[in-house]
Amino acid sequence: MERPLFIPVILGTARQGRESEHAAKFVFEQTKKRAGVETEFIDVRTLPMKLDDAGEQMKDPKFSATIERCDGLIIVTPEYNHSFPGLLKHALDMNLKEYIHKAVGICGVSAGAFGGARVIETLLPVMRELGLVTIFEDVNFARIGTLFDERGKLLDENFVRRVDMFLNELIWMSRVLRHGRDNITPV
Secondary structure, three states: OOOOEEOOEEEOOOOOOOOHHHHHHHHHHHHHOOOOEEOOEEEHHHOOOOOOOOHHHHOOHHHHHHHHHOOEEEEEEEOEOOEOOHHHHHHHOOOOHHHOOEEEEEEEEOOOOOOOHHHHHHHHHHHHHHOEEEOOOOEEEOOHHHOEOOOOOEOOOHHHHHHHHHHHHHHHHHHHHHHHHHHOOOO
């Protein structure tokens, strides 16, 4: 029997009162329900990061081991001024070789109508540079303040279907890329 895929969920903001936490926990719970998938919730707020260095010189061994082990990643991040949070970029930059030929799916979050479409757009070149393979399904959590109640309960059941489609694609791509990493010698 094939070993389970490991697909952690990264919450990409450390701000107080972050509404994107509800979206990230919802995606995490949906991922946990998938047969043949293991997951872990990673909050950039809790990652030990040196802020006086850059790149792999600030690598956290535990985070790096998690990324090395993963078959795919889910990034849930709010859009800040048409882009992504600096702390998310700082956290992602702690690794490099650990990402190569692994799938990534991005969930954008915003208070506005576009649901983080611009944060996804600005993250795509970063994902490519890190060696990650982005899937073509995204989840856009628009008007985040209306999607969850104060306890984090989902109010719009349409997101169950959207996240399901997203996970289907991410799991397929993660499986294909793991097969490639395990069986095909890089050129």
